[in-house]
Amino acid sequence: MADYDYDVLVIGAGPGGYVAAIRAAQLGLKTACADGRATLGGTCLNVGCIPSKAMLHASEYYDAAANGMMAKMGIDVTPKLNLPAMHAQRIDAVKGLTGGIEFLFKKNKVDWLKGYAAFTGKDSVEVAGKTYRAKNIIIATGSSVTPLPGVDVDNDKQIIVDSTGALELAKVPDHLVVIGGGVIGLELGSVWRRLGAKVTCVEFLDQILPGMDADVRKDANRIFKKQGIEFKLKTKVTGAVVKGKKAVLTLEPAAGGDAETLEADVVLVSIGRRPNTEGLALDKAGLVVNARGQIETNHDFSTEVPGIWAIGDVIPGPMLAHKAEDEGIACAENIAGQTGIVNHDVIPSVVYTWPEIAGVGLTEEQAKEKGEVKVGKFPMAGNSRAKTNHEPDGFVKIIADAKTDRVLGVWCIASVAGTMIAQAAQAMEFGATSEDIAYTCHAHPTHSEAIKEAAMAVTGKPIHI
Ligand code: FAD
Numbered sequence: 001m002a003d004y005d006y007d008v009l010v011i012g013a014g015p016g017g018y019v020a021a022i023r024a025a026q027l028g029l030k031t032a033c034a035d036g037r038a039t040l041g042g043t044c045l046n047v048g049c050i051p052s053k054a055m056l057h058a059s060e061y062y063d064a065a066a067n068g069m070m071a072k073m074g075i076d077v078t079p080k081l082n083l084p085a086m087h088a089q090r091i092d093a094v095k096g097l098t099g100g101i102e103f104l105f106k107k108n109k110v111d112w113l114k115g116y117a118a119f120t121g122k123d124s125v126e127v128a129g130k131t132y133r134a135k136n137i138i139i140a141t142g143s144s145v146t147p148l149p150g151v152d153v154d155n156d157k158q159i160i161v162d163s164t165g166a167l168e169l170a171k172v173p174d175h176l177v178v179i180g181g182g183v184i185g186l187e188l189g190s191v192w193r194r195l196g197a198k199v200t201c202v203e204f205l206d207q208i209l210p211g212m213d214a215d216v217r218k219d220a221n222r223i224f225k226k227q228g229i230e231f232k233l234k235t236k237v238t239g240a241v242v243k244g245k246k247a248v249l250t251l252e253p254a255a256g257g258d259a260e261t262l263e264a265d266v267v268l269v270s271i272g273r274r275p276n277t278e279g280l281a282l283d284k285a286g287l288v289v290n291a292r293g294q295i296e297t298n299h300d301f302s303t304e305v306p307g308i309w310a311i312g313d314v315i316p317g318p319m320l321a322h323k324a325e326d327e328g329i330a331c332a333e334n335i336a337g338q339t340g341i342v343n344h345d346v347i348p349s350v351v352y353t354w355p356e357i358a359g360v361g362l363t364e365e366q367a368k369e370k371g372e373v374k375v376g377k378f379p380m381a382g383n384s385r386a387k388t389n390h391e392p393d394g395f396v397k398i399i400a401d402a403k404t405d406r407v408l409g410v411w412c413i414a415s416v417a418g419t420m421i422a423q424a425a426q427a428m429e430f431g432a433t434s435e436d437i438a439y440t441c442h443a444h445p446t447h448s449e450a451i452k453e454a455a456m457a458v459t460g461k462p463i464h465i
């Protein structure tokens with residue numbers, strides 16, 4: 001080690017960084033992880049995946065009591081919202097999990113350097129006034145909310161907020177306007193809709209959930225509309241002014257045209273996230289960012305500067321916690337001289353609304369651009385478990401190569417789609433054909449049987465439809 005302080009110094013303790021640090025330490029490397037947040041776990045554990053799921057889970061119960069779902073099952077209840085208690089269980093979940101990472105750091109002897117890091121050279125960084133030299137430095141600084149010009153976020157006022165502010169609203173807004181019909185807009189819009197807000201979603205494109213399969217986007221739009229979310233598609237927000245306790249938004253058709261105004265109690269800006277590289281002094285390390293502000297890496301997560309690596313939201317690819325985690329493991333293994341690989345063609349994505357929306361691999365549109373395909377679709381209304389549970393919405397769709405039958409993509413809308421998609425990802429990782437899935441015995445009665453039936457439908461032979 002000579003004059004190095006660490007074998008590996010990770011910048012950022014999100015799911016990419018903390019997982020990389022733990023794996024590096026497990027592999028016998030002397031490791032530190034720098035993060036200036038008060039608690040470990042990054043965006044995901046502090047203000048992202050975990051607190052949003054805590055609010056989604058709790059509000060789902062409230063909604064089931066309020067919307068007649070429980071009554072359908074013979075349980076007559078009139079729910080009474082205790083929002084402070086709902087927030088308290090969210091805060092508790094975050095506290096437990098971030099504390100868990102601190103415990104894992106101690107257990108694995110990872111040093112937490114408390115502060116934000118900036119490069120002072122190709123193998124050194126400064127954290128809280130102290131300089132550290134490391135043989136390997138992993139950049140895992142994640143991402144932050146993309147600002148919308150003319151719509152200034154002020155989470156303290158709770159009128160124009162980003163996702164962090166929208167998780168913490170002290171009162172249910174009468175009218176919540178969500179800018180952006182992506183994952184955050186639909187998840188957090190769902191939370192407040194379920195708790196009683198009128199929700200309007202303004203989306204620039206002609207359909208919500210860009211990047212997902214077209215059938216999924218269309219059906220999701222129909223389902224959310226039925227739940228009461230109002231959509232203004234092909235519409236852009238050009239500005240917002242706060243007047244007293246309300247915001248007045250100016251909207252225009254995306255293609256140009258007459259402006260209109262829309263009043264809201266709360267506005268959520270959720271138009272995407274951008275990589276965090278400001279303050280890193282990348283120039284001191286000899287690194288540059290690409291046109292999208294991301295750090296480019298090779299397949300093994302090394303950058304163009306030997307000894308500097310990058311993973312997670314700060315590099316190209318979907319901004320997802322499990323993608324960051326897998327990259328963290330692979331990167332640490334590569335540093336240790338092993339062969340760490342992430343198959344970026346098989347990264348599942350899930351929207352945790354009700355029902356859930358999930359997909360892995362290619363959309364039908366993408367697959368058709370590459371060649372001839374066969375598609376099998378099965379509605380959840382034909383699945384015995386979903387039907388029994390009063391969950392008729394949604395479907396499973398399997399896209400397979402027309403010649404080889406290899407599964408290229410799987411998409412589903414179902415109450416437990418996020419759990420169902422795991423078997424599709426595993427099958428694709430093993431190079432499965434639709435026939436392999438169709439002839440795999442699935443437990444009955446489960447929602448997953450819809451995946452088997454969709455696979456059977458690829459060759460036109462489902463049973464229950
Ligand atoms: P991050 O988690 O962003 O962590 C980066 C860390 O680096 C931060 O703690 C930051 O403080 C630190 N940092 C930044 N600069 C420096 C510096 N100079 N020095 C030291 N530290 C620094 N993804 C999912 O897969 N599932 C979900 O359900 C999900 N829900 C989400 C909900 C919301 C509301 C949001 C906002 C995001 C959600 N995401 C979800 C996305 C997920 O949070 C990110 O993809 C994931 O956190 C990225 O991990 P990361 O390690 O790359 O970065």
Ligand code: NAD
Binds near residue numbers: 235236237319
């Ligand atoms: P997103 O990219 O998912 O959606 C942003 C939406 O805003 C898009 O539909 C886009 O067309 C629209 N948009 C962009 N500019 C606009 C404008 N000026 N006016 C109106 N609409 C506009 O981004 P997000 O929802 O902010 O989420 C950010 C990231 O966080 C995503 O990459 C996502 O992967 C991640 N995330 C994941 C989960 C999950 O896995 N369940 C949950 C939350 C967030």
